[in-house]
Amino acid sequence: MTQAPALPRLGTILETTAAWLLALVWVAPLLYAVWAAIHPTGYATRFELFAPLTLSNFAAAWEAAPFARYFLNTFALVTMVLVAQFVLCTLAAFAFARAAFWGSGILFGLVLVQLMIMPDILLVENYRTMRALGLVDTILSIGLPYMASAFGIFLLRQTFKQVPKELEEAARVEGCGTLGILLRVYVPLAKPTYLAYGLTSVSYHWNNFLWPLVITNSVETRPLTVGLSVFASTDQGIDWAIISAATLMTSAPLLLGFLLFQRQFVQSFMRAGIK
Template sequence: MHLAKLKISRWLLYIFALLWLVPLLWMTVTAFRPKQIALSPSFSLEFTLHNFATVWSAAPFAQYYLNTVIIVVCVFGVQMITATMAAFAFARVSFFGKNVVFLLFLVQIMVPADVLIFPNYTVLKELSLLDTKLGIMLPYFASAFGIFLLRQMFKTIPPELDEAATMEGYSRWQILWKVYFPLARPSYIAFGLVSVSYHWNNFLWPLIVTNSVENRPLTVGLAIFAQSYEIGAQWTEVSAATLLVIAPLLVGFLLFQRQFMNSFIHSGIK
């Protein structure tokens, strides 16, 4: 009975996976097909790279890529520092009201980022940071999810290591970066994957705070490209542009799929 249920569950997973793949496969095939037969129901082995050449020359995707990489790398870099220090404080440092403060951090996980768009926009306007890369990044420099994930990992590290490091003359700062940081590598991988994928795909906030090509990320650039008068409903160009945007994440997932799954398993995320 149990084996039968397991087989049914496995087949359901396969079916849902295929349903998820249908739009991705359709988009990929359309991106490589000639425009005149793109929507034809008949199968053809005729493929072309002309759509990608058209897209790359019609919009500044090179600039969009650069902007996105800068934003993603800088946000994760700052998050790693802030989340590491906060998680270490919640895991190993005793101070008044620690549990209450930690609960306040956990509440932030349940607050959708879109709810904070108006107050964040007002703050950026007062700081004259609208239409800047720093303005896009600033609200995400602290991550409640990252703090929670690293704090749980740090609490699994034996306190005896702290005592041994202290006897060796290490300060708390040195203990954090020379003991805890290396041991928490799976959690950093898991957090990094979540952070990079989220900010690579982030759309609404960058759309609101950016107006120039020099600061727009890929998602906003793709939306403007797809809605432009010149492109209209030309599915081949739109599909090619979409594939350009999501290709790095797809390639990264396919290359590091095993590390992706293992990092979450070791981090305690079931």
């Protein structure tokens, strides 16, 4: 006699319902942006089933601002910051995970303290530093304060600590030095973590607005987020259809990257012990 399938528990039903509601809240602005971008301006706030479709809003948005320059600046910025973070965070995380030296616990605690400091608090001091270095209104000035990441150090340290020491000892027997062990043993095993952190870092710096707005003055150095602000500063008012099209063009690379690597993104955080 076969048993009837067990009914889902009440807690599971509530959790699933809550997850779907949160997902709906998150995706609602995106759905509105898509609707407004592919319909004429007059339909941005009118939801008609058979409303006419158009792609002219994307062309108008592209022509209204130098998007090619903004995209180039943003790609240069996120690439520069990510490469610097990978190098610096890898070296620091390896030292905290495997190197035994006096005061390592205190130093790592100071690194974690940085996670509690909001970057916006340091705007004035960072601006003074960039001005003293003569870097105001440059792409380097946007990324320089973020090239060392406490979160990246913590995440990679958690991953490196899970690597069996037997692999390191075997590499030393084969004649590898410390740097060779790092590059040939630890870094390859931490690829999912690098991917997850890379997506997090790129997403943050792609969307960062306040610091680039403060430190840049010209079109030649502004990233996409600051460039979008021109659509909200027109005398004719805000055209929601065009600004929605511009927003979709700006966020499309990030959405595509997350959709392609979402499994690795989630798995890497699970392996690092972060919930």
